[in-house]
Amino acid sequence: MTRTISSVLAAEPVAVAGPGRRVHHSVNPADLAQSVAEVELAPAEVFGEACARAHAAQQGWADVPAPVRGRVVAAIGRLVEQNAEALAQLVTREVGKTLREARGEVQEIVDTCDFFLGEGRRLYGQTVPSEMPDKQLFTFREPIGTVAVVTAGNFPVAVPSWYIVPALLCGNAVVWKPAEYAAACAQALFDICIAAGLPAGVLNIVHADGEATFAGLEGALAAGHLDKVGFTGSTEVGSRIGELCGRYLQSPCLELGGKNPMYIAGDADLELAVEGALFSGFGTAGQRCTSLGLLLVDRSVHDEFLSRLASALEAAPIGDPTRDVLYGPLLDERFAKRFEEHLGLVEDHHRLLGSPGTGRVTAANPRPGFVGDDPQAGLFYHPTLVAGARPGDRLLLEETFGPIVPVAEVDGLDQAVELANASGYGLSASVYTDDPRTAFSFRRRVRAGMVSVNNSTSGAEAHLPFGGNGRSGNGSRQSGIWVLDQFTRWQALNWDYSGTLQKAQMDVGRLTGDHDFRLVDEMTRQEPPR
Numbered sequence: 068m069t070r071t072i073s074s075v076l077a078a079e080p081v082a083v084a085g086p087g088r089r090v091h092h093s094v095n096p097a098d099l100a101q102s103v104a105e106v107e108l109a110p111a112e113v114f115g116e117a118c119a120r121a122h123a124a125q126q127g128w129a130d131v132p133a134p135v136r137g138r139v140v141a142a143i144g145r146l147v148e149q150n151a152e153a154l155a156q157l158v159t160r161e162v163g164k165t166l167r168e169a170r171g172e173v174q175e176i177v178d179t180c181d182f183f184l185g186e187g188r189r190l191y192g193q194t195v196p197s198e199m200p201d202k203q204l205f206t207f208r209e210p211i212g213t214v215a216v217v218t219a220g221n222f223p224v225a226v227p228s229w230y231i232v233p234a235l236l237c238g239n240a241v242v243w244k245p246a247e248y249a250a251a252c253a254q255a256l257f258d259i260c261i262a263a264g265l266p267a268g269v270l271n272i273v274h275a276d277g278e279a280t281f282a283g284l285e286g287a288l289a290a291g292h293l294d295k296v297g298f299t300g301s302t303e304v305g306s307r308i309g310e311l312c313g314r315y316l317q318s319p320c321l322e323l324g325g326k327n328p329m330y331i332a333g334d335a336d337l338e339l340a341v342e343g344a345l346f347s348g349f350g351t352a353g354q355r356c357t358s359l360g361l362l363l364v365d366r367s368v369h370d371e372f373l374s375r376l377a378s379a380l381e382a383a384p385i386g387d388p389t390r391d392v393l394y395g396p397l398l399d400e401r402f403a404k405r406f407e408e409h410l411g412l413v414e415d416h417h418r419l420l421g422s423p424g425t426g427r428v429t430a431a432n433p434r435p436g437f438v439g440d441d442p443q444a445g446l447f448y449h450p451t452l453v454a455g456a457r458p459g460d461r462l463l464l465e466e467t468f469g470p471i472v473p474v475a476e477v478d479g480l481d482q483a484v485e486l487a488n489a490s491g492y493g494l495s496a497s498v499y500t501d502d503p504r505t506a507f508s509f510r511r512r513v514r515a516g517m518v519s520v521n522n523s524t525s526g527a528e529a530h531l532p533f534g535g536n537g538r539s540g541n542g543s544r545q546s547g548i549w550v551l552d553q554f555t556r557w558q559a560l561n562w563d564y565s566g567t568l569q570k571a572q573m574d575v576g577r578l579t580g581d582h583d584f585r586l587v588d589e590m591t592r593q594e595p596p597r
Contacts, residue, residue: 114283124268137187144180220249386438
């Protein structure tokens with residue numbers, strides 16, 4: 068029997084009944100006939116009510132000492148560890164991520180909790196010297212208030228934890244709206260968080276479509292029940308959310324798309340670079356925000372690198388995500404449809420490598436060595452390496468979100484950086500070189516928020532800042548200590564215990580001196596000319 072999932076507000080499930088009831092059927096993208104869950108989609112009013120309940124619960128949660136909140140975060144991490152395999156299997160079943168990658172994703176939640184457990188005892192402010200006597204200055208981190216978190220489904224449990232864990236630790240209440248096609252994964256993580264000891268209303272989950280979510284955000288902001296929005300998703304939707312929040316003088320935390328470049332310099336270790344490009348471009352079927360978006364290969368090694376990468380891609384196992392494969396299916400039918408549209412960006416001057424076909428793998432369009440029984444049962448797509456890309460090609464400028472990577476031949480670092488920055492995205496970038504001058508010059512000139520040297524464009528660690536610039540985000544950062552600035556406000560305190568009104572800048576003491584003093588030349592006993 069298919070499980071029914073509904074929104075949960077302040078520990079109370081909210082069933083949607085009547086003629087207006089709408090559902091989303093979450094299915095296994097590796098086997099579209101296999102149902103994972105029936106998801107009741109809530110209207111905007113439910114989202115608004117969730118924000119109201121979170122708003123009501125927030126102050127009580129903020130009054131819990133931060134180290135105690137940290138122990139709840141620790142409990143979330145331990146419960147995830149205890150349920151790690153079940154959660155990873157669910158991720159694979161609902162979004163088609165390979166089991167190895169799904170296990171890594173679950174571990175990322177544990178790592179995030181481990182890091183922020185300690186931050187419960189390190190939400191440091193500062194003691195600052197005053198310019199006047201008998202006065203002390205302090206700074207404090209205070210919670211933002213109520214936070215709405217809207218996440219995509221390509222990382223259905225790890226990325227939400229980047230928002231939810233630090234937001235809770237800092238004393239905020241959270242309303243989480245996950246992707247409809249990853250609702251079962253989201254519900255599992257939500258249940259774990261509640262089991263860790265969160266009070267009712269501190270964490271709420273709302274299952275809704277995009278338009279209901281946007282309307283709910285707008286209503287909650289207008290009602291004063293929402294203080295921060297965190298969003299992971301497309302640049303187009305992120306722009307709308309940024310505009311909406313701006314009307315209320317709020318700055319959202321936006322983690323958006325990417326067209327992530329990798330530059331293969333003339334001195335690169337080509338074997339290592341091929342391995343990195345294969346994982347960056349085609350792991351998770353190219354559906355990471357940090358997936359490799361364009362390969363920029365120095366002319367001196369272009370042909371050799373391209374030949375090696377094409378051969379590696381041809382030999383790569385693709386198929387059933389529960390087995391040892393490079394990647395499994397695309398996430399959902401709407402992403403498959405969009406990817407097929409992106410295949411239309413291939414032009415006559417391009418040469419396609421890596422597989423005998425393009426598009427969906429079928430009996431009539433087979434992938435040699437496909438791993439599994441029936442590729443037509445799922446959303447399996449050929450990997451596509453596009454050689455001969457030129458400056459100005461749309462394929463070099465647009466995010467494609469799928470297993471396709473264009474390759475452009477470049478004449479050195481200057482042209483590589485120019486093409487790397489041309490799309491206007493700025494999330495992740497990579498360079499393969501053994502020359503520190505090339506590595507540091509690329510780092511300085513590329514606009515990405517994250518840069519790797521001799522490593523893939525993907526692979527965030529829980530204690531480093533994650534985020535992009537330009538079309539990839541608004542400069543906000545997740546993970547590590549940097550995300551604390553997203554979920555706290557700085558408060559300054561000055562405490563004057565002098566017993567008098569001391570006025571800054573006006574009642575400041577001055578020490579006098581001889582500002583006309585000059586050294587005397589010992590030989591002539593004369594002052595040097597002024």
